[in-house]
Amino acid sequence: MSAVPQGSITGTFDSRAHLGNALMLVDRAIGASVEACAALLVAAEIVVLFAGVVSRYVFHSPILWTDELGSFLFLWLAMLGAAVAFRNGSHMRMTAVVSLSGPQLWPLFESVALAASLAFILMTLGPALEFAHEEIVITTPALQISSAWRASALPVGLGLMLITGVISMLRSPSRMASMVAILVVALVAGAFYSSSGTLPKLGNYNLLLFFVGLVGALVLAGVPIAFAFGLATFGYIALTTRLPTLVVIGRMDEGMSHLILLAVxxxxxxxxxxxxxxxxxxxxxxxxxxxxxxxxxxxxxxxxxxxxxxxxxxxxxxxxxxxxxxxxxxxxxxxxxxxxxxxxxxxxxxxxxxxxxxxxxxxxxxxxxxxxxxxxxxxxxxxxxxxxxxxxxxxxxxxxxxxxxxxxxxxxxxxxxxxxxxxxxxxxxxxxxxxxxxxxxxxxxxxxxxxxxxxxxxxxxxxxxxxRVYPMLVTTAALSGAILLxxxxxxxxxxxxxxxxxxxxxxxxxxxxxxxxxxxxxxxxxxxxxxxxxxxxxxxxxxxxxxxxxxxxxxxxxxxxxxxxxxxxxxxxxxxxxxxxxxxxxxxxxxxxxxxxxxxxxxxxxxxxxxxxxxxxxxxxxxxxx
Structure with a gap:
C-alpha cells in the first residue's frame, strides 16, 4: 500500500481553506450591499409617505405620485428584506418539534430546511423572470415608467436568496448533513414528479396531500413558513392542474404589493x-x-x-x-x-x-x-x-x-x-x-x-x-421582508x-x-x-x-x-x-x-x-x- 504524499493532503486543505475564505468574502459583500439597499429603501419610504401627508394636509397641494412611488419601492423593500432575513436565518419558522430531536439531528434538520427553501427558490425563479418580462408593456399612470422595473424585484430577490443559500450550503460545517438533506429533498421532489400522471385523478384529495400533509411535514421539519406555503402551492398547481405556475407569482406579487401593507x-x-x-x-x-x-x-x-x-x-x-x-x-x-x-x-x-x-x-x-x-x-x-x-x-x-x-x-x-x-x-x-x-x-x-x-x-x-439608526433600518427591512414573503x-x-x-x-x-x-x-x-x-x-x-x-x-x-x-x-x-x-x-x-x-x-x-x-x-x- 503506497503512502499518500503529505504535500497533496496539505494542498487539499489549503484549497478548501481558500474556497471557504472566498465564499465568506462573497457572502459578506452581498450581505453588506443588500442590507444597505434595504435600509435605504426603508428610509425612502418614510420620506416619500411623509412628504405626501405634508403636501396634502399642510400645503393643500397633494403630490399625485407619492403612493405610486411608495408602492414601486415597497416590492423592492419586501424582496431585499426577505433576502436579508434569509441570509441571517431569521425567516419565521416553527422549531418546537425540531428542538425535541436532540443536538445530533439539529444539523440535519437545518440542512433540510435550507435545501427545501432552495428548492422553492429554484422553482419560482423562472416564472418570476417571465412575470417581470410580461410587465414591460404595462406603464404606471403617474410616473409613466414600465412596471417591469417594479416586478424585477421578484427575480432579483429570489436570485440573491439563491446565491446566499448555496454559499451557506457550501460553507456548512456538516457536509454529510448537507448531502443527506439534498438527497432527501430530491427524492421527495422526484416522488411527487413521478406521480404527476396520477395526482389529477385524486381530485380534492390533493388538497389534503399538499396543503395539510406536505405543509405540515415541512413546517414541523423547521422549514420557514413562507417557503413551506410556496412549495405546496407550486407543487399543487404544477402537478394537479393545467394552470401555468406564472399565476402563482402574480398572486404573490398581489399579496405583497398591497399599499396598506406599507404600514408594516x-x-x-x-x-x-x-x-x-x-x-x-x-x-x-x-x-x-x-x-x-x-x-x-x-x-x-x-x-x-x-x-x-x-x-x-x-x-x-x-x-x-x-x-x-x-x-x-x-x-x-x-x-x-x-x-x-x-x-x-x-x-x-x-x-x-x-x-x-x-x-x-x-x-x-x-x-x-x-x-x-x-x-x-x-x-x-x-x-x-x-x-x-x-x-x-x-x-x-x-x-x-x-x-x-x-x-x-x-x-x-x-x-x-x-x-x-x-x-x-x-x-x-x-x-x-x-x-x-x-x-x-x-x-x-x-x-x-x-x-x-x-x-x-x-x-x-x-x-x-x-x-443605532442604520442597524434599526436593517432590522426593520429583514423583519418586514420575512412577514411580507x-x-x-x-x-x-x-x-x-x-x-x-x-x-x-x-x-x-x-x-x-x-x-x-x-x-x-x-x-x-x-x-x-x-x-x-x-x-x-x-x-x-x-x-x-x-x-x-x-x-x-x-x-x-x-x-x-x-x-x-x-x-x-x-x-x-x-x-x-x-x-x-x-x-x-x-x-x-x-x-x-x-x-x-x-x-x-x-x-x-x-x-x-x-x-x-x-x-x-x-x-x-x-x-x-x-
Whole structure:
C-alpha cells in the first residue's frame, strides 16, 4: 500500500481553506450591499409617505405620485428584506418539534430546511423572470415608467436568496448533513414528479396531500413558513392542474404589493425608535411609580405598559423588547420567578393583539377589505377586557406579596415622572387622532409617529444615538421582508384553495352548523387558536381570512366583531406553548428558558379564554364605538 504524499493532503486543505475564505468574502459583500439597499429603501419610504401627508394636509397641494412611488419601492423593500432575513436565518419558522430531536439531528434538520427553501427558490425563479418580462408593456399612470422595473424585484430577490443559500450550503460545517438533506429533498421532489400522471385523478384529495400533509411535514421539519406555503402551492398547481405556475407569482406579487401593507415596516421601525429614544422607558417608569407599591403592582405595570406600547409600535416583538428589560430586574428583586415573568409577558403579548396600530389589524384589513379605521376603533376595548382578566389573576396570585421592603414614591415623584412621560404617552393619541381626523391614512400615520418620535427624542429626551439608526433600518427591512414573503406565499396558497372549490365547500360546512352565529364564532375561535399556534398569526389570517369573513357576513356576524374574535383567538394560540412561536420569542427576549414558563402560563391562558368568551358573547365590546 503506497503512502499518500503529505504535500497533496496539505494542498487539499489549503484549497478548501481558500474556497471557504472566498465564499465568506462573497457572502459578506452581498450581505453588506443588500442590507444597505434595504435600509435605504426603508428610509425612502418614510420620506416619500411623509412628504405626501405634508403636501396634502399642510400645503393643500397633494403630490399625485407619492403612493405610486411608495408602492414601486415597497416590492423592492419586501424582496431585499426577505433576502436579508434569509441570509441571517431569521425567516419565521416553527422549531418546537425540531428542538425535541436532540443536538445530533439539529444539523440535519437545518440542512433540510435550507435545501427545501432552495428548492422553492429554484422553482419560482423562472416564472418570476417571465412575470417581470410580461410587465414591460404595462406603464404606471403617474410616473409613466414600465412596471417591469417594479416586478424585477421578484427575480432579483429570489436570485440573491439563491446565491446566499448555496454559499451557506457550501460553507456548512456538516457536509454529510448537507448531502443527506439534498438527497432527501430530491427524492421527495422526484416522488411527487413521478406521480404527476396520477395526482389529477385524486381530485380534492390533493388538497389534503399538499396543503395539510406536505405543509405540515415541512413546517414541523423547521422549514420557514413562507417557503413551506410556496412549495405546496407550486407543487399543487404544477402537478394537479393545467394552470401555468406564472399565476402563482402574480398572486404573490398581489399579496405583497398591497399599499396598506406599507404600514408594516414603518410601524416596526417606529417600535424600535421609541425604545431607542427612551420613550418606552419613560412610560414604564411612570407606571412603575404609580403602581409599583401595591401587591402585584409591577405585574399590573407590565400589563398596562404592553397595552400602551401596542398602541405605538404595532409589533409584539418590539413591545416585549422595550418593556421586559426595564421591568424584569426590579420584579426579580421583589421575588418574582422567571417562569411567572415570561408567562405574563407572553400573555400580555396575546392580550394586546387587537390594540391599534397592530400589524395584524393592518393585515386583516388588507386581505378582507374591512375598514382599517373601524378595526382601529373596535380593537381598543377587547384588548382591555383581556387585560382586566389578566389583572384579576395577578391580584389573586400576588394577594399575599410581602411589600415591607418597598418604598412608596412621594406624590411629587409620581407627578415628576408623569411630566417626563407625557410626550411619550401622547404618541398613541397622536396616531389615533391623525387617522380619525383624516390627516393621514392608516398607511401614512406611521410616518407621523416616526417624525414625532424623532423630534421628542432629540429635543425632550435628548437620547438619539445615530449609530443605532442604520442597524434599526436593517432590522426593520429583514423583519418586514420575512412577514411580507409569508403574506405573498399565503396569498398564492389561498388563491389555489379558492380555485379548487375548497372555499365553497368550507362556506357550506360552516353555514350548515347548528346554532347559527354563536356556534360559528365558537368554532372559529377554536380553529384560529389552533392555526395561530401552528402557522403564526399573519399567515393564518392571510390564508383563511378571505375564506372565513364572507361566511361570517352570511351568518350575520359583524365583520369587526368577527375580526376581534379571530385576532384574539389567534393571539392565544400564538403565545401558548408548546407550539406558539410568540411564546418562544418572549423567552428569547427575556433570556429565560422556555421550560420555566410552561406551568405558570396555564392560568393566564385560562384568564384569556374567559376574556375571549366575553368578547364572543357581547358584540358591543367590539362594535360599540363604531
Amino acid at each position: 415596516p414603518l410601524f416596526v421601525f417606529l417600535g424600535l425608535l421609541i425604545e431607542m429614544t427612551g420613550m418606552a422607558r419613560a412610560m414604564v417608569g411612570f407606571l412603575a411609580n404609580l403602581l409599583g407599591h401595591v401587591r402585584g403592582g409591577l405585574s399590573y405595570v407590565l400589563v398596562g405598559a404592553m397595552y400602551l406600547m401596542s398602541g405605538i409600535s404595532g409589533s409584539k416583538a418590539a413591545d416585549m423588547a422595550a418593556v421586559a428589560p426595564v421591568l424584569f430586574p426590579e420584579m426579580r428583586s421583589r421575588g418574582a420567578k422567571d417562569g411567572d415573568l415570561v408567562a405574563l409577558l407572553s400573555a400580555t403579548g396575546a392580550q394586546t393583539e387587537t390594540i391599534p396600530p397592530s400589524i395584524v389589524l393592518i393585515t386583516i384589513g388588507s386581505v378582507t377589505g374591512v375598514s382599517i379605521s373601524a378595526l382601529f376603533t373596535g380593537g381598543m376595548l377587547p384588548g382591555a377586557v383581556l387585560g382586566v382578566m389578566l389583572c384579576l389573576l395577578v391580584w389573586w396570585r400576588y394577594r399575599r406579596e410581602d411589600l415591607s421592603a418597598v418604598t412608596r414614591p412621594a406624590r411629587k415623584e409620581i407627578l415628576r415622572s408623569l411630566g417626563f412621560a407625557l410626550p411619550a404617552l401622547a404618541l398613541p393619541f397622536v396616531i389615533r387622532a391623525a387617522v380619525v381626523e383624516g390627516v393621514a391614512t392608516a398607511t401614512e400615520v406611521s410616518t407621523i409617529g416616526i417624525f414625532y418620535a424623532v423630534i421628542i427624542g432629540l429635543l425632550f429626551y435628548r437620547q438619539f444615538p445615530l449609530a 409569508i403574506i405573498g406565499a399565503a396569498t398564492g396558497m389561498a388563491w389555489a384553495l379558492t380555485q379548487s372549490g375548497f372555499s365553497a365547500t368550507l362556506a357550506a360546512t360552516f353555514k350548515s352548523l347548528p346554532g347559527g352565529a354563536p356556534t360559528f364564532l365558537i368554532v372559529s375561535a377554536i380553529a384560529f387558536i389552533v392555526l395561530g399556534s401552528v402557522l403564526e398569526g399573519i399567515p393564518a389570517i392571510v390564508l383563511f381570512g378571505p375564506l372565513m369573513f364572507p361566511i361570517a357576513r352570511q351568518v350575520g356576524v359583524h365583520e369587526v366583531h368577527y375580526a376581534m374574535v379571530v385576532i384574539l383567538s389567534m393571539g392565544i394560540g400564538l403565545f401558548a406553548p408548546p407550539f406558539g412561536v410568540g411564546y418562544y420569542s418572549a423567552c428569547a427576549i427575556s433570556q429565560i428558558h422556555p421550560d420555566a414558563g410552561i406551568k405558570p402560563i396555564g392560568g393566564y391562558i385560562v384568564a384569556m379564554l374567559v376574556g375571549l368568551a366575553f368578547v364572543i358573547a357581547i358584540p358591543w365590546i367590539s362594535i360599540g364605538f363604531l
